[in-house]
Amino acid sequence: MTINEIQDRIIREMIEFEDWMDKYDYLISAGRQLKPIDSSLKNDDNLIGGCQSKVWLEAERKNNKVRFFADSEALITKGILSLLLRIMDNQTPDEIKNADLYFIEETGLQSHLSPVRANGLGAIVKQMKNYFD
Amino acid sequence: MSADMIDIKAVRSDFPALNQKVYGKDLIYLDNAATTHKPLSVMDRLVDFYSTINSNVHRGSHYLSTEASIAYEGARESVRKFINAARPDEIIFTGGTTESINLAASSFGRAFVKEGDRILTTLMEHHSNIVPWQRLCGEKGAELKVIPIDDGGNLKIDEFKELITKKTKLVAFTYVSSVLGTVNPVREISRIAHENDIPVLVDGAQAPQHLPVDVRNLDCDFFAFSGHKVYAGTGIGVLYGKKRWLDAMEPYQSGGGMITSVSFESTSYEETPLKFEAGTGNIAGALGLESAIEYLNKIGIEKIAAYEKSLTEYALKKLQEVEGIRIYGSSKERCGVISFNLKGVHHHDLGTVLDKLGIAVRTGKLCAEPLMEYYGISGTVRVSFALYNTKKEVDTLIEGIEKARHVLQAG
Structure with missing residues (x-):
């Protein structure tokens, strides 16, 4: 699926929830599904600055597709990472670089994250886009 | 009761x-340790100031300025009573605890700290009672030593005693820990420090909103606290200092309102507290702080x-x-x-x-x-x-x- 097709699907999944606790339940279960990364990847090189909880991001390129590996100490952050990986993993470097991640706004994630957390999310997206730039 | x-x-x-x-x-x-909400009387006071006697203090020759100056000095007197300082000129208005500690570190440091000296702080401090001292020590070639705690979050007083040397110039510690809630034995620490002729600075950011503060009884040399944690607005705070220390210290910032005369050759400064209050202070904030104190006193x-x-x-x-x-x-x-x-x-x-x-x-x-x-x-x-x-x-x-x-x- 394309980046936009996956985003649209996530938007459909998330707009069903009226109560924000339900959205957090969704993020938390997404967080639980995020595959833990090898502890050797949890190093300072992969650490993303600007996040309230520690976030590690690693990527590799295979057959012109980018594979992302990410983890965090915090479960809700892992949930957000899980959504980002669902969208960005296994796409081409060009698609990743040019992605317009409108799901953040349309799911209400943007306005329901604290500015600090929203900045952290921005830092993760930027790192993903710049990885093979 | x-x-x-x-x-x-x-x-x-x-x-x-x-x-x-x-x-x-x-x-x-x-989240009241970060900041408290404000009672209506504090907010009314700000509106009232800006609606009536708004003007600069200690400068004007006109009615409003005189009234504002009287009100501002009245607020200083209220703060004095609140913490039972001996004199109103021992009360310096600052922007908050952080600025109070920076003022003390800068002005006390300039006057009294030199290479090879030692400053003591504790493991349970907020960054604002660590970093200013760390910077001072870095600039002067002095050393910052840390009083340890036990697992329950109490200062190890015996180890504090062992850290005292002839070169120790100040002990800076918190009254109430913003993480552990520990109320430190300020009087005991002051006594031990004073037996060694060392002054103490108390970070009082988490104290006067919760317990009666009497700086003379505590016998601390400096006491810093913030208005916004005691139900007043942001951007106003206090540094209390014993007059003999304040008299011996250099100004912190310099500019208007803190001089007696200026020429390009030399400048002479006002007495304390004005010498530490360069520029126009947070006048409305000081009045709001007075109203917050009145609110606390009323209850x-x-x-x-x-x-x-x-x-x-x-x-x-x-x-x-x-x-x-x-x-x-x-x-x-x-x-x-x-x-x-x-x-x-x-x-x-x-x-x-x-x-x-x-x-x-x-x-x-x-x-x-x-x-x-x-x-x-x-x-x-x-x-x-x-x-x-x-x-x-x-x-x-x-x-x-x-x-x-x-x-x-x-x-």
């Missing part, structure tokens, strides 16, 4: 910010202390019943804050879920990274109380924690 003597309903009606919903839930505000700080003690003890008891909780700090003398973690739950996740339930708490390193390092943790959740919080709110907090625990704990 009975703890029940505060009319909590009347108190809460004085604080309009408490009466709001967040995410459709009644706000439960338990009675002893009554507030007794009420909050019973509230904190209730919260501690309830929190201790939560499965998998670890509470940091178990000092017998405590007030204000309770910091904790839940097993298997990241503090940030817990704070986020509580937030969605309308409960405001603080999470993270709480501006006390060395203390977090000591406990080997990346942060905590902190609940902190004010005179307007209730046991019912504590009950809702516990329900919220239980709910978050079910959602967040693995398995």
Whole structure:
């Protein structure tokens, strides 16, 4: 699926929830599904600055597709990472670089994250886009 | 005096910010150690100042300026009484505790600290009582030494004594820990320091809103606190200093309002406190602080202390019943804050879920990274109380924690 097709699907999944606790339940279960990364990847090189909880991001390129590996100490952050990986993993470097991640706004994630957390999310997206730039 | 003597309903009606919903839930505000909400009388005072005698102080020759100057000095006198300083000129208005400590570090440091000297601080300090001293020591070639704590969050007084040398110039420590809630034995520390001719600076950011402060009884040489944590507005704070120290110290910032004469060859300065108050201060803020003090006095700080003690003890008891909780700090003398973690739950996740339930708490390193390092943790959740919080709110907090625990704990 394309980046936009996956985003649209996530938007459909998330707009069903009226109560924000339900959205957090969704993020938390997404967080639980995020595959833990090898502890050797949890190093300072992969650490993303600007996040309230520690976030590690690693990527590799295979057959012109980018594979992302990410983890965090915090479960809700892992949930957000899980959504980002669902969208960005296994796409081409060009698609990743040019992605317009409108799901953040349309799911209400943007306005329901604290500015600090929203900045952290921005830092993760930027790192993903710049990885093979 | 009975703890029940505060009319909590009347108190809460004085604080309009408490009466709001967040995410459709009644706000439960338990982040009072970061900042308290403001009673109407404080806000009215700001509006009244700007609507009437608004003008600059100590400068004008006109009516409004005279009135504003009288009001500003009246606020200084109210602060003096509030902390029982000997003289009003021992009260310097600053922007807050951080600026107060920076002022002390800069001006005291310039006058008294030199290469090879030693400053003592403690492991339980907020960054604002570490970094200014660290910078001073860096600039002067002095050393910063840290008084350790035990696991319960009490200062190790014996080790403090051992850290004192002939070159020790100051002991800077907190009255009430913003993480552990520990109330430090200020009088005892002052006495030990003074036996060695060392002055002490007390970070009082978490003290005067919770307990009576008497700087003469504590016998501290400096005492710093913030207006916004004692129900006044942001951007106003106080540095108390014994006059003999303030007289011997150089100005902090320089400019208007703090000189007696200026030529391009030389400048002579005002006496304290004006020599430390360069530029136009937060006049309205100082008046707001006076109104906050009047508000506290009207209820009675002893009554507030007794009420909050019973509230904190209730919260501690309830929190201790939560499965998998670890509470940091178990000092017998405590007030204000309770910091904790839940097993298997990241503090940030817990704070986020509580937030969605309308409960405001603080999470993270709480501006006390060395203390977090000591406990080997990346942060905590902190609940902190004010005179307007209730046991019912504590009950809702516990329900919220239980709910978050079910959602967040693995398995």
